[in-house]
Amino acid sequence: MFAKSLGEDGAELRPLEPWQAEELLAHMDRGREFVGQFIKFPDRATDLESSRSLLQSYAEKAATDTGRIYGIWTDGTLVGGVLFRTMDVAMGVAEVGCWLEPSAAGKGLVTRAARMIIDWAVEERGIHRIEWVVASENAASIAVARRLGMTKDGVLRESYLHRGKRHDLEIWSVLAPEWRAARQPS
Numbered sequence: 001m002f003a004k005s006l007g008e009d010g011a012e013l014r015p016l017e018p019w020q021a022e023e024l025l026a027h028m029d030r031g032r033e034f035v036g037q038f039i040k041f042p043d044r045a046t047d048l049e050s051s052r053s054l055l056q057s058y059a060e061k062a063a064t065d066t067g068r069i070y071g072i073w074t075d076g077t078l079v080g081g082v083l084f085r086t087m088d089v090a091m092g093v094a095e096v097g098c099w100l101e102p103s104a105a106g107k108g109l110v111t112r113a114a115r116m117i118i119d120w121a122v123e124e125r126g127i128h129r130i131e132w133v134v135a136s137e138n139a140a141s142i143a144v145a146r147r148l149g150m151t152k153d154g155v156l157r158e159s160y161l162h163r164g165k166r167h168d169l170e171i172w173s174v175l176a177p178e179w180r181a182a183r184q185p186s
Contacts, residue, residue, distance in 0.1 A: 006072065006112045013113050016071040016081060018059055021052035024071075027078040031101025038135040040162060041099055058083065065089055065125075070117060072100070072109050079104035082113040084121065085133075092128035092176075094121050098144065105140065111147045118148065119183070122176045130179070132172040135160060145172040149182045 003012040016024065028035065028045045036042040045051040061067030061084075069083040080100035087094040096118060098110045121127040132150055134141040145152075150172040158166040174182075 136168040
């Protein structure tokens, strides 16, 4: 297994795998309502079996090169993560997603982790378009998209039903040439 440093604060990015289902469940239990405000992810990991199943689905995506999931750890504790919810290498398109428990919010962890996996997708896998799909009310996630240099492509009005409420979804993206240009030292 590998661990990539996310900076001087000791945070690390590592793959999340099925054998870590218990750790994922404990993490979700700490932040379920916060994480679940806008995404269904915590509703898919409600007990050990469903947590393992969720991680197994991403192990299968990794095996078929259609997605990946990574955890963010601080001081040895899983506090959030980033993922490629979808990844179509032939088309050169991938959707990045994220989540954090409340104790980890506001520290730049998601931005740093997303940069790392986007760099990998663009440079190693040849992905041309990285997408970020976010509920319009999710100001924190929109701020990450902006920090990543993404452009707002549009809004899908009331297209996302979550916990009984319809949400507008914003589509943000960055293209590989834009990503590379922004990563060059000035």
